[in-house]
Amino acid sequence: MSERTQQVSLQAQGLTKAFGEHYALIELDVAWYQGEVCALLGPNGAGKSTLLNLLSTLQAATEGEILLKGKKLTRQSAAELRKEIGFVGHQTMIYGALTAFENLEFFAELYDCWPAELSQKEHQAWLLDQLEQVGLKPAAHRLASGFSRGMSQRLTLARALLPKPSVLLLDEPFTGLDRAGIQQVCELLIKAKARGATIILSSHDLETTQAISDRALILKAGRLQGLHTLDVGQDKGALLELYQGSVN
Amino acid sequence: MSAQFWPCFKAILKKDLKIELRSKETLATVSLFGVVLTFLFAFGFMGDPATNLAVAPGVLWAALLFTGSLSVGRTFAREQENSAFTALALSPAPRSAILAAKVLVNIAVMLGVMLVITPLLAILMHIDLSTNLFALMSLITLSTVGFALVATPLAVMAVGARFPEVLLPMVVFPLVTPVMICGVRGSAALLGTSADLDYLAWTQMILAFDMMIGGGAFFLFDWMVSE
Numbered sequence: 001m002s003e004r005t006q007q008v009s010l011q012a013q014g015l016t017k018a019f020g021e022h023y024a025l026i027e028l029d030v031a032w033y034q035g036e037v038c039a040l041l042g043p044n045g046a047g048k049s050t051l052l053n054l055l056s057t058l059q060a061a062t063e064g065e066i067l068l069k070g071k072k073l074t075r076q077s078a079a080e081l082r083k084e085i086g087f088v089g090h091q092t093m094i095y096g097a098l099t100a101f102e103n104l105e106f107f108a109e110l111y112d113c114w115p116a117e118l119s120q121k122e123h124q125a126w127l128l129d130q131l132e133q134v135g136l137k138p139a140a141h142r143l144a145s146g147f148s149r150g151m152s153q154r155l156t157l158a159r160a161l162l163p164k165p166s167v168l169l170l171d172e173p174f175t176g177l178d179r180a181g182i183q184q185v186c187e188l189l190i191k192a193k194a195r196g197a198t199i200i201l202s203s204h205d206l207e208t209t210q211a212i213s214d215r216a217l218i219l220k221a222g223r224l225q226g227l228h229t230l231d232v233g234q235d236k237g238a239l240l241e242l243y244q245g246s247v248n
Numbered sequence: 249m250s251a252q253f254w255p256c257f258k259a260i261l262k263k264d265l266k267i268e269l270r271s272k273e274t275l276a277t278v279s280l281f282g283v284v285l286t287f288l289f290a291f292g293f294m295g296d297p298a299t300n301l302a303v304a305p306g307v308l309w310a311a312l313l314f315t316g317s318l319s320v321g322r323t324f325a326r327e328q329e330n331s332a333f334t335a336l337a338l339s340p341a342p343r344s345a346i347l348a349a350k351v352l353v354n355i356a357v358m359l360g361v362m363l364v365i366t367p368l369l370a371i372l373m374h375i376d377l378s379t380n381l382f383a384l385m386s387l388i389t390l391s392t393v394g395f396a397l398v399a400t401p402l403a404v405m406a407v408g409a410r411f412p413e414v415l416l417p418m419v420v421f422p423l424v425t426p427v428m429i430c431g432v433r434g435s436a437a438l439l440g441t442s443a444d445l446d447y448l449a450w451t452q453m454i455l456a457f458d459m460m461i462g463g464g465a466f467f468l469f470d471w472m473v474s475e
Contacts, residue, residue, distance in 0.1 A: 056338055057338065058334065075470065079340055079342060079343075080340070082338060082339060082340040083340045085338070087335075087338050089334065091330050091334065093330055093332050093334050094330055094332060094335070095263070095267065095326075095329075095330070095332050096329055096330060097267040097270060097271055097326070098263070098266070098267065102266070106259055106263045107335070107339065109256070109258075109259035110256055110259055110336075110340070110341045111340060112252065112255060152330075159335065
């Protein structure tokens with residue numbers, strides 16, 4: 001990210017999540033900017049997935065609030081704001097009994113994200129184009145149940161990117177992908193970043209994460225440990241050092 | 249009603265029907281289960297014509313209860329695969345559209361099964377339903393709607409539980425008991441084995457139950473999905 005003159009896209013204010021007596025996230029205050037990639041780092045149980053679940057509206061915060069483009073994310077406003085959020089979780093969240101094409105078609109209908117300039121006849125070509133971007137066009141009409149983990153992950157990403165969300169939340173997006181797949185996903189994320197999307201990702205693939213991240217947010221036992229800017233050309237081990245620092 | 253309701257409702261309904269017609273998983277397994285149940289009940293309770301008439305309503309509604317429970321469980325088991333329901337919950341689709349589509353799919357499957365079971369029961373127990381066919385079908389349809397309205401939102405909650413196939417009937421059966429009682433008594437009135445109330449009164453009670461539970465289900469569904 002070139003300069004911090006960009007607008008705040010997403011903001012967590014005093015964000016706290018408790019499961020019974022266990023606090024998974026404690027009073028988190030962070031602002032994320034348009035067109036940035038922020039890596040979430042921390043050991044298991046640090047609160048990374050909880051944070052992503054809260055930001056995605058999958059779970060409700062115990063205390064604190066989330067602002068998306070300045071609008072408070074509440075139960076009432078969530079329906080309208082969900083269109084702005086793309087989420088890739090641990091599970092692929094796709095229908096095995098539908099083909100890759102049908103999966104995308106279904107979500108395109110739910111999000112009503114067909115490009116306005118296209119006629120209904122051109123929708124099919126547009127969906128195939130979306131599949132081509134993740135390398136799945138040859139498998140467009142195959143049932144998703146027969147896909148490998150890597151293919152399913154690509155379809156999941158295509159599904160998340162379909163409505164061109166302004167916030168993209170990714171929990172282990174490189175799982176199951178080979179080097180070529182990782183490269184392809186990185187290119188898609190860089191494209192999304194270039195159009196101004198805020199990308200928050202949690203991954204154990206530190207090398208890839210560092211290559212595309214602008215900042216690293218370190219969590220430990222649900223608390224914010226640090227927020228570091230990653231410079232272009234920084235030593236490849238920088239993120240690893242930060243990660244190890246959070247584990248120790 | 250949100251402008252997104254109808255497009256989302258149609259998309260979810262189309263998706264569920266496409267999957268069901270492709271696999272025929274739920275319809276085939278639930279129909280088979282219903283047929284086996286009907287045979288068991290019919291041969292277990294079959295007697296003279298008067299006994300058959302007295303027993304048939306109970307058999308019919310017991311079949312509706314068990315097959316309905318299995319059918320609703322299957323509808324959401326499909327969503328549980330790969331956590332697909334999470335993607336549905338994270339979409340901007342109005343919760344009411346998700347619930348309405350799911351309820352309609354469950355009603356369609358359950359009615360399909362009842363269309364197999366009802367004539368089969370009539371044949372096995374030598375009961376002439378031709379004179380009361382419309383009235384009986386309206387009772388069955390309204391009972392099915394009531395069952396689906398109770399069971400569908402609860403199935404969403406059961407999906408995340410450890411033993412959904414056990415939990416769902418445990419929660420649903422007590423709640424649908426009023427519908428079952430009205431259904432049994434209403435069809436008994438139709439067949440002339442019960443004279444306490446006219447079948448129309450029982451039908452009206454089921455209708456009232458459907459409206460009340462339907463309102464509650466649509467009101468609470470957003471909370472059920474979010475939590």
